[in-house]
Amino acid sequence: MEIKKRTVNEVVILDMSGKITLGEGTAALRNEVRNLLKEGCKKIILNLGEVNYVDSSGIGELVSAFTTTSNQGGKLKLLNLTKKLQELLSITKLLTVFEVHEDEQEALKDF
Amino acid sequence: MEIKKRTVNEVVILDMSGKITLGEGTAALRNEVRNLLKEGCKKIILNLGEVNYVDSSGIGELVSAFTTTSNQGGKLKLLNLTKKLQELLSITKLLTVFEVHEDEQEALKDF
Amino acid sequence: MGATSNTIELVLGSNLDYLGLVETVTDSITGLMGFDQEAAYWVNMSVRESSINAMRHGNGLDPEKKVAILFLVGTDELLIRITDQGRGFDPQSIPDPLAPENLLKPSGRGIFYIRSFMDQVDFQQTDNGGMQVQMIKRLVPKQTN
Amino acid sequence: MGATSNTIELVLGSNLDYLGLVETVTDSITGLMGFDQEAAYWVNMSVRESSINAMRHGNGLDPEKKVAILFLVGTDELLIRITDQGRGFDPQSIPDPLAPENLLKPSGRGIFYIRSFMDQVDFQQTDNGGMQVQMIKRLVPKQTN
Numbered sequence: 001m002e003i004k005k006r007t008v009n010e011v012v013i014l015d016m017s018g019k020i021t022l023g024e025g026t027a028a029l030r031n032e033v034r035n036l037l038k039e040g041c042k043k044i045i046l047n048l049g050e051v052n053y054v055d056s057s058g059i060g061e062l063v064s065a066f067t068t069t070s071n072q073g074g075k076l077k078l079l080n081l082t083k084k085l086q087e088l089l090s091i092t093k094l095l096t097v098f099e100v101h102e103d104e105q106e107a108l109k110d111f
Numbered sequence: 112m113e114i115k116k117r118t119v120n121e122v123v124i125l126d127m128s129g130k131i132t133l134g135e136g137t138a139a140l141r142n143e144v145r146n147l148l149k150e151g152c153k154k155i156i157l158n159l160g161e162v163n164y165v166d167s168s169g170i171g172e173l174v175s176a177f178t179t180t181s182n183q184g185g186k187l188k189l190l191n192l193t194k195k196l197q198e199l200l201s202i203t204k205l206l207t208v209f210e211v212h213e214d215e216q217e218a219l220k221d222f
Numbered sequence: 223m224g225a226t227s228n229t230i231e232l233v234l235g236s237n238l239d240y241l242g243l244v245e246t247v248t249d250s251i252t253g254l255m256g257f258d259q260e261a262a263y264w265v266n267m268s269v270r271e272s273s274i275n276a277m278r279h280g281n282g283l284d285p286e287k288k289v290a291i292l293f294l295v296g297t298d299e300l301l302i303r304i305t306d307q308g309r310g311f312d313p314q315s316i317p318d319p320l321a322p323e324n325l326l327k328p329s330g331r332g333i334f335y336i337r338s339f340m341d342q343v344d345f346q347q348t349d350n351g352g353m354q355v356q357m358i359k360r361l362v363p364k365q366t367n
Numbered sequence: 368m369g370a371t372s373n374t375i376e377l378v379l380g381s382n383l384d385y386l387g388l389v390e391t392v393t394d395s396i397t398g399l400m401g402f403d404q405e406a407a408y409w410v411n412m413s414v415r416e417s418s419i420n421a422m423r424h425g426n427g428l429d430p431e432k433k434v435a436i437l438f439l440v441g442t443d444e445l446l447i448r449i450t451d452q453g454r455g456f457d458p459q460s461i462p463d464p465l466a467p468e469n470l471l472k473p474s475g476r477g478i479f480y481i482r483s484f485m486d487q488v489d490f491q492q493t494d495n496g497g498m499q500v501q502m503i504k505r506l507v508p509k510q511t512n
């Protein structure tokens with residue numbers, strides 16, 4: 001997995017690509033979010049448009065990222081879900097837990 | 112396998128790429144050489160620089176192309192052997208049977 | 223495919239480094255059988271999830287303990303049987319990932335996904351106590367609605 | 368790789384359409400074991416040649432007759448055993464492709480290539496009369512000169 005970091009109006013956008021799966025992918029996401037929170041960045045958008053494979057551990061990692069950020073008073077939103085990721089989140093009733101956007105400008109509002 | 116045909120000074124050069132293996136690759140080569148001989152083109156160069164896989168059937172097909180052309184009073188030369196193809200021909204003592212070139216201009220001489 | 227079933231079996235030590243091989247083999251088989259891209263994706267994911275469970279929960283990632291992954295390639299369905307050398311578990315007893323108290327847990331969704339994406343899933347304990355998960359994906363998907 | 372051997376077995380009907388799968392599996396295994404690109408190429412070719420022989424000469428391309436391809440993945444060598452359901456043959460009796468009268472024949476080089484590129488090759492007839500070819504490629508090539 002590859003993660004590129006951008007900052008727009010105090011919001012950190014992580015442009016992720018590749019796989020979020022047990023091992024490398026999940027660890028990279030965890031470290032990235034942990035570091036952001038440590039630095040005090042609590043407004044996070046995960047851009048998942050280029051993530052082509054997520055397994056159950058990856059879904060779990062997205063949930064962890066969300067809850068950890070929320071617990072520290074921050075907000076983590078998801079941007080550009082692929083059809084398959086949407087299905088994975090939908091059938092485990094997580095689509096309503098996350099704030100999900102298809103448009104970056106929309107996602108940037110209301111943090 | 113892909114075969115592109117060029118003609119330089121009455122010599123037909125077949126620029127081959129891909130695999131010469133049992134089935135598709137060997138059949139394509141056989142048809143191409145058969146058609147050339149039927150049309151009266153008896154000066155043939157097989158440019159094998161982009162051929163990345165040859166199995167024993169492919170080697171056999173190269174031998175057949177060579178003998179068929181020779182039997183009809185023509186000449187078939189090989190151009191740009193990969194290291195692996197060179198090894199395959201070498202250990203089966205075929206490297207001396209074929210006229211082999213690394214330079215197209217040299218190959219075009221003396222037909 | 224031939225008239226009779228082809229079988230492909232991998233017997234691997236419990237090492238997550240083998241997952242790449244498992245996925246490559248799975249993709250080759252589904253590709254050869256003519257599954258569409260989406261079905262192939264879910265089969266891949268189900269085999270991956272179940273192999274991870276067998277290696278991790280079943281065999282405790284002990285590299286000496288084996289996981290057998292058997293593919294039975296039929297003309298209109300793919301049957302996959304994944305067997306470990308662990309102590310098994312009762313599939314009825316695992317927490318429901320959709321229950322409100324589990325919704326935000328970081329794990330516990332693997333088997334749920336497998337059940338969702340495969341046409342048939344059965345759990346059985348082997349004579350040695352290990353788990354055997356059998357799953358079937360049909361080539362022509364059944365009409366569910 | 369784990370301390371103990373991993374095995375991967377394909378049991379396929381005699382249909383040349385399966386060669387792609389056979390090659391994909393072979394490449395995954397040699398890649399995982401850390402063979403260099405050249406060794407992996409020759410292993411691929413040897414498995415391909417031997418599988419074709421088993422399907423064609425052994426089983427007469429009868430899709431009902433099976434070819435078993437077993438990979439035994441050791442820490443420092445790969446053992447491959449290819450078994451068919453044909454009538455076998457005497458490996459001593461096949462024509463020498465290097466003999467002058469055979470040099471320009473269009474076939475008869477497969478087994479010669481396998482012997483050239485693998486570190487050890489053995490032929491044996493099974494109890495059912497079929498052929499079993501066993502070949503070994505070592506990870507650290509032996510010094511031959």
Ligand SMILES: Nc1ncnc2c1ncn2[C@@H]1O[C@H](COP(=O)(O)OP(=O)(O)O)[C@@H](O)[C@H]1O
Pocket residue numbers: 056271275276277279280281306308309310311316328329330331332333334353
């Ligand atoms: N092969 C197995 N052997 C023993 N226990 C298993 C096996 N597979 C699954 N389990 C049990 O079922 C639980 C749920 O598995 P799963 O739905 O895949 O989620 P997760 O692996 O994230 O916990 C596991 O936590 C484990 O307790």
Ligand SMILES: Nc1ncnc2c1ncn2[C@@H]1O[C@H](COP(=O)(O)OP(=O)(O)O)[C@@H](O)[C@H]1O
Pocket residue numbers: 167416420421424425426451453454455456461473474475476477478479498
């Ligand atoms: N599995 C097999 N069963 C029966 N005969 C075989 C088998 N493999 C090889 N042979 C015999 O050995 C001969 C030489 O095989 P090979 O060197 O691969 O060249 P080719 O396949 O081009 O003839 C074959 O022509 C065939 O007669």
